[in-house]
Amino acid sequence: MCLAIPAVVVELLDGDSAVVDLDGVRKQVSLALVEHIAVGDYVIIHVGFALQRLNVDEAEQTLALMRQLGSDALGGASAIGALP
Amino acid sequence: MKANYARPLDVKHGQVDLSHGSGGRAMAQLIEELFAREFSNEFLAQGDDGARLADPRGRMVMATDAHVVSPLFFPGGDIGCLSVHGTINDVAVMGAVPLYLAASFILEEGYPLADLLRIVASMARASRAAGVPVVTGDTKVVERGKADGVFITTTGVGVLREGIDCSGARARPGDAVLLSGTIGEHGMAIMSLRENLAFDAPIVSDTAALHGLIGELLGAVPQLRTMRDPTRGGVATTLNEIARQSGVGMLIDEAAIRVTPPVEAACELLGLDPLYVANEGKLLVICPPEHADAALAAMRAHPLGLAANLIGYVQEDDRHFVQMQTRLGGRRIVDWLSSEQLPRIC
Amino acid sequence: MKYIDEFRSGELASGLAAAMRRDASPEREYRFMEFCGGHTHAISRYGIEDLLPPNVRMIHGPGCPVCVLPIGRIDQAIRLAREQGAILATYADTLRVPASHRLTLLRAKAQGADIRMVYSTSDALSIARAHADREVVFLAIGFETTTPPTAVAVLTAAAEGLRNFSVLCNHVLTPAAMHAILAAPGGVPLDGFVGPAHVSTVIGSAPYEPFAEDYGKPVVIAGFEPLDVMRAVHMLIGQVNDGRAVVENEFTRAVTRAGNLRAQALVAEVFELRESFEWRGLGTIPASALRLRPEYAQFDAERRFTVPYRAVADNKACACGEILRGEKRPQECKIFGTVCTPENPIGSCMVSSEGACAAHYTFGRFREAAA
Numbered sequence: 085m086c087l088a089i090p091a092v093v094v095e096l097l098d099g100d101s102a103v104v105d106l107d108g109v110r111k112q113v114s115l116a117l118v119e120h121i122a123v124g125d126y127v128i129i130h131v132g133f134a135l136q137r138l139n140v141d142e143a144e145q146t147l148a149l150m151r152q153l154g155s156d157a158l159g160g161a162s163a164i165g166a167l168p
Numbered sequence: 169m170k171a172n173y174a175r176p177l178d179v180k181h182g183q184v185d186l187s188h189g190s191g192g193r194a195m196a197q198l199i200e201e202l203f204a205r206e207f208s209n210e211f212l213a214q215g216d217d218g219a220r221l222a223d224p225r226g227r228m229v230m231a232t233d234a235h236v237v238s239p240l241f242f243p244g245g246d247i248g249c250l251s252v253h254g255t256i257n258d259v260a261v262m263g264a265v266p267l268y269l270a271a272s273f274i275l276e277e278g279y280p281l282a283d284l285l286r287i288v289a290s291m292a293r294a295s296r297a298a299g300v301p302v303v304t305g306d307t308k309v310v311e312r313g314k315a316d317g318v319f320i321t322t323t324g325v326g327v328l329r330e331g332i333d334c335s336g337a338r339a340r341p342g343d344a345v346l347l348s349g350t351i352g353e354h355g356m357a358i359m360s361l362r363e364n365l366a367f368d369a370p371i372v373s374d375t376a377a378l379h380g381l382i383g384e385l386l387g388a389v390p391q392l393r394t395m396r397d398p399t400r401g402g403v404a405t406t407l408n409e410i411a412r413q414s415g416v417g418m419l420i421d422e423a424a425i426r427v428t429p430p431v432e433a434a435c436e437l438l439g440l441d442p443l444y445v446a447n448e449g450k451l452l453v454i455c456p457p458e459h460a461d462a463a464l465a466a467m468r469a470h471p472l473g474l475a476a477n478l479i480g481y482v483q484e485d486d487r488h489f490v491q492m493q494t495r496l497g498g499r500r501i502v503d504w505l506s507s508e509q510l511p512r513i514c
Numbered sequence: 515m516k517y518i519d520e521f522r523s524g525e526l527a528s529g530l531a532a533a534m535r536r537d538a539s540p541e542r543e544y545r546f547m548e549f550c551g552g553h554t555h556a557i558s559r560y561g562i563e564d565l566l567p568p569n570v571r572m573i574h575g576p577g578c579p580v581c582v583l584p585i586g587r588i589d590q591a592i593r594l595a596r597e598q599g600a601i602l603a604t605y606a607d608t609l610r611v612p613a614s615h616r617l618t619l620l621r622a623k624a625q626g627a628d629i630r631m632v633y634s635t636s637d638a639l640s641i642a643r644a645h646a647d648r649e650v651v652f653l654a655i656g657f658e659t660t661t662p663p664t665a666v667a668v669l670t671a672a673a674e675g676l677r678n679f680s681v682l683c684n685h686v687l688t689p690a691a692m693h694a695i696l697a698a699p700g701g702v703p704l705d706g707f708v709g710p711a712h713v714s715t716v717i718g719s720a721p722y723e724p725f726a727e728d729y730g731k732p733v734v735i736a737g738f739e740p741l742d743v744m745r746a747v748h749m750l751i752g753q754v755n756d757g758r759a760v761v762e763n764e765f766t767r768a769v770t771r772a773g774n775l776r777a778q779a780l781v782a783e784v785f786e787l788r789e790s791f792e793w794r795g796l797g798t799i800p801a802s803a804l805r806l807r808p809e810y811a812q813f814d815a816e817r818r819f820t821v822p823y824r825a826v827a828d829n830k831a832c833a834c835g836e837i838l839r840g841e842k843r844p845q846e847c848k849i850f851g852t853v854c855t856p857e858n859p860i861g862s863c864m865v866s867s868e869g870a871c872a873a874h875y876t877f878g879r880f881r882e883a884a885a
Contacts, residue, residue, distance in 0.1 A: 087439045087552060088659065088712045088738065090517045107433035107515050109371075114636065116666045117777040126517060128715060128768055131605070132634025133663045136715045136774055142767040143517050146737075147526075150745055154529015157536050423524070433515055438633075489880045496527045496740050498561020500877040506856035 088130035090138045093123050104129060177201040182281040189275065189309025202285060203305060206292040211268075211303035219303035221268060226327035231258035234321045240287065243357045244373030247320055248291035250448060253377045254399070255324040256298055260379035261395040261451070263334035263386065264326035269295060271322050272306040276315040287318060298377040300324070331390055338393040339414035343482040344460035348381065348451040348467050349374070349475040351403055352431040355445035359434065371430050376449030381472045385453065388466035394454035397447070404443040404502045406452050407490045417485020420502070422495045424479045444505050454482065517767070521739030522560075530744040531565040538567040538751050545571050545703055546750050547840050549692060550710035551578030551868030553736065553743055558877035560740040570747065573840035574870035576691055577710055579656045579684075580607045581838070581862040581869040582793045585826040587684050588613035591653050593821050594682065595619075595627035600819075601645060602629045603638035604653040611865045614826055635667035642671070642679040651815045654681045659712040661685045661804065662777035665784040668806065668813045682815040683805050686791065688713050689721045690802030694793075695839055696729045702840060706750040708743065709735035711765055718773025722761045730759045737765035784810055792825060794862045795838040832861035837870050844871040845882050851875060 091104035091111070100115045104127065114133045115121055126138035177197055187194035204212050211219040235251040252269065259266040271291065275284065295302050357373040378397060386392060394414075398406035403425070411418055427435075427442045435442050449472060455463050460478055467473030480492075490502045520526075538544060548554060554574045557563065563572065576582055588611050595602040602619070609620045609631065623629040628648075632638050635652060642650040654664045664681060671679045688710060695702060709722055714735045722733040732753035736746030746764040753759065763769050784806060791803030806814040815821070828834065832854070833847035844850050844863065854860040856872050863871035 088715075089436055089515075092516070106437060107429035109430050109433040109437060111437060114634075114663075114666065117662050117774060117780065119776055128712065130659055130712060131663050132636055133666070135659065135662070135712060135777070136768050138517060139767045140517070146745075146764070146767060147520055150526050150530060150741060153533045153745075153748070154526055157532035158529055429515070436515060436518070487880070491880060494560045495522060495524050496560040496562065496565065497524045497531075498564035499880075500559060500561045501880045503876050506876075 088128050088135060090126045090128050093121055093125045093127060096121070096123060102134070104134075173197045177281065179281045179285050184275045184277060184279040184281065184284065184309055186277055186309050186311070189307060195307065199307065202281070203288055203307070206285075206288045207295065207302045208292070209301040209303065211301060217304075219268070221303070221325075224267075224327050226330070229259050229262045229264035229326045229328055230323065231255055231262070232321065232323040233258060234319065236316060236319050237358065238316050239358070239361050240283070240317050242361055242373055243371065244353075245375040246287055246290050247318060248287035248289075249294035250373075250375050251320040251322045252291050252294040252298065252300070252302075253375050253448060255322040256300055256377045256379055257397045259324040259326040260382045261334065261397055262326075262328070263332035263392075263395070264328045265383075266298070266300045266324050266326040266379050269300055269302045269322055269324050270304045271302050271320060273308070274315050274319040275307065275309045276317050277309055277312045279317050284318065294377065298379065300377075329386060332386055332392075334392055334395050336394050336396065336410045336413040339410055339416050339454045339482045340393065341416055341482050341484045342457055343393055343454050344457045344463075344478055345407070345418060345420060345480040345482065346453040346455065346460065346463055346467070347403065347425065347477055347479045348453070348473045350426045350428045350431070351398070351447055351450060352427055352435060352442035352445035354448040355402070356431050356434045358446075359438065371434060374447060374449035376472055378449065378451055378472060381451065381467065381470045384466045384470050385463060389455055389459045389463045391459055392453060392455045392463070394452075396452050398450055398452050399448060400446050401505050402442070402444040402446060403452065404441075404490070405505055407502065408488075408504050410452075410454065411485075411488045411490055414482075415486070415488065417483050417488055418480055418490045419483050420480030420490065420492050422492050424477050426475050426477060443502055457481070518739065521737065521741045523741065526741055527565055527744060530741065530748060534570065534744070534748050534751060535567050537748065537755065538570055539755060540569065543569050543571065544705050544751055544754060545573055546706050546708055546747060547573040547575045547695070547704050548708040548736075548743070549575040549577040549688065550708075550713065551581065551866065552711065552738055553708055554578070554870055554873050555868035556738065556740055556743055558873040561877070562740055562743060563878070565744065566747065570751065572747075573704065574837070574873070575695065575707075575840060576793070576796060576838035577657065577688065578866050578868050579660070579686060580611060580866035581834070582686065582691070582795060583608070583611065583655060583684055583862070584792050584794045585613050585828070586792070586824050587682075588619065589826065590821045590823060591651075591682055592617055592619060592622045592627065594651050594815060594819060595622060595629050598649060598819050598821070600628070600649040600651045601641060602627070602651050602653060603632045603641055604629065605633070605655065606631050607866055608653060608655060610859070612859055635663045639667055639670060639676070639679065642676055646678060648678060650679050652679070652681050653684070655684045657686055657688050657710070657713050658716045658781075661781050661785065662716060662774075665780040668784045668810055669780065671813055672810065680813050680815040680818045681806065683785070685785065685804040686793070687802050687804070688717070689725075690799055691793070691796065692722075692725055694796050694799045694802070696725065696731065698839060704731060704840065705754050706732040706734070708746045708750065709733045709761075711736060711738040711742070711768070714765065714769045714773070716774050716777050719761050719763050719769055719771050720773070726759045726761050732759045732762070734762045735765050735769055737768065794828065795835040797835075828862075829860050834861035834863045834871075837863050844874040845879075847871070851879060
């Protein structure tokens with residue numbers, strides 16, 4: 085039960101809330117459940133609340149790992165996901 | 169024109185009231201000073217209850233649609249131009265040249281005349297731009313609370329083009345499935361205004377009259393099997409309708425279906441599937457595969473078909489499933505909508 | 515969409531599919547349960563089944579809070595709107611759940627009950643502020659992901675001194691449900707769990723450790739996107755092959771071992787454990803759900819109004835219980851797809867788009883029909 089998606093914080097508002105942007109769609113969300121959020125952070129939002137800050141380093145690492153696994157499994161000759 | 173009325177219609181501050189639908193002087197004034205003035209053509213000028221039309225010289229096509237959209241004004245349009253475009257499109261996708269429109273209005277008591285004028289002016293603009301006049305109409309007024317401001321029903325007639333046979337029953341295995349552009353804009357433009365789901369998003373309704381695009385298309389590929397505009401229920405519903413009508417299945421490619429980033433993001437936020445979101449200015453086309461390239465070229469040469477794409481093929485399937493190759497590489501079906509799509513949190 | 519699209523890449527998917535084919539031992543079957551309804555939905559919606567090795571099977575678990583909501587709880591919500599004249603605010607997911615007397619919240623609304631769809635608890639609070647003369651009840655459902663927002667709503671209402679706002683609380687707990695599945699008599703033929711994404715964001719990965727230790731079943735917490743699910747299945751295959759049973763985290767970009775402490779604290783402030791709670795399809799499970807603490811009694815609709823809970827039995831032909839426990843597949847239910855469809859859902863698994871039956875019907879039933 086978890087329709088939640090990451091979006092970037094573009095503006096901090098009074099009253100513990102923020103405006104997030106997802107590809108041009110803006111929504112106001114509550115920051116009551118998170119701390120130390122800054123403009124530019126990615127947060128995971130669910131029913132109008134930010135649930136957690138997205139760790140972008142971990143996101144990149146997870147993707148890199150997936151690319152590597154695929155590369156290894158498919159014979160390593162072509163680097164997966166590194167195509168232009 | 170000699171003024172028949174003691175005072176002109178107060179379009180700035182006036183409201184619709186029950187007398188405007190009673191058949192008396194107030195109604196005549198509303199028709200004359202608002203409707204007829206905006207639509208202004210030789211047919212309405214005759215002042216009769218019906219319109220005498222030219223000899224059609226060909227097989228006639230007729231279509232009708234009721235419009236109850238709420239809100240009445242939305243980014244990119246309003247109920248007025250929507251009603252004009254929608255019926256023109258219903259006639260045009262049959263392979264007919266749209267010739268005339270009729271428009272009947274149900275007005276709610278208390279509705280501001282200023283807004284009614286905006287709607288009618290918008291209809292008139294759309295009608296003139298499309299070259300399809302509103303030749304006859306009707307107005308009724310209902311008590312406050314019995315209508316959502318304004319309901320409009322438009323009926324269109326046209327003449328079938330020579331040598332054209334377009335029908336939802338003609339799709340054959342092997343046929344190409346084409347889509348004229350990006351999907352989901354009208355529905356999400358409306359969603360962005362609905363109570364409890366408001367957000368700032370630059371999504372504009374795609375409402376448009378498609379008969380010009382269709383004319384180019386039929387000129388290039390008269391052998392088209394089917395054309396349909398995917399309105400309520402989206403592309404998914406239209407594909408399923410055609411599949412059932414023709415007794416076939418389909419296989420479409422998710423990656424080939426174009427969705428603009430804001431529409432995709434808005435759908436994502438609400439848990440909606442763009443395939444089921446309404447469009448008001450898009451065309452689904454089924455044509456023999458050898459003509460797909462010509463059809464695409466004709467669409468892409470027209471302003472309303474710039475993003476036209478081949479999205480899949482018709483296949484044999486006595487269960488009439490519309491299957492989709494997902495962007496991930498797996499398969500799923502794109503089923504009929506079970507009921508109106510509601511936003512999910514789960 | 516950043517950090518969404520990348521995790522839906524077809525290219526990376528074929529790479530992960532190849533990795534699974536290489537690592538899954540052809541000598542055995544792998545049976546994994548994805549607990550969360552969101553994962554069930556993702557698996558069906560992307561056709562992930564086509565990318566898994568044929569000896570890896572996904573069993574759909576009960577992590578769909580709409581699916582496990584008993585009919586009697588919807589009846590309560592409807593009665594609050596009809597008999598008490600309350601404005602009932604609810605997420606859209608519950609609107610079509612069939613209740614008693616052939617009613618749904620949507621039908622009750624059509625018959626005149628003031629039932630309003632909201633996207634957030636803040637909307638419910640706005641309604642309460644705008645209608646000071648009416649009672650406003652928020653139908654709170656969901657696992658641990660959705661509970662913190664309800665906690666914030668109650669605390670906000672308390673801070674503002676709102677006198678007309680209350681919550682009908684149906685919040686349920688993930689570990690308790692997992693326990694109910696694993697502790698079923700006779701055991702359950704599962705090799706591991708794909709753990710929920712956003713529930714884990716809130717509660718952390720630690721609560722799953724007892725399952726790995728006590729039942730010897732590996733748990734891999736997976737993100738919400740299809741590549742996350744595939745990678746998590748790959749990690750489960752690895753654990754099974756190695757004979758390990760620990761909690762691993764695929765969703766490191768959002769889940770830590772401790773979880774979101776601030777959210778947990780807010781929940782602890784407002785809610786306490788119920789002794790037991792009835793789950794549709796799973797029966798009564800102890801310590802599996804929450805209610806408002808006595809200090810917040812005025813915001814508890816069950817204490818504010820007289821709407822006693824009356825249990826309602828499921829249709830006898832409905833196999834949801836077995837399906838929720840992973841013992842049966844949707845297509846093995848006698849009424850699947852015939853009497854029971856998304857238009858006319860008989861049981862809970864068909865009601866929500868992420869229920870096992872609804873997901874299979876909507877996205878996957880073309881697979882069997884080919885027979």
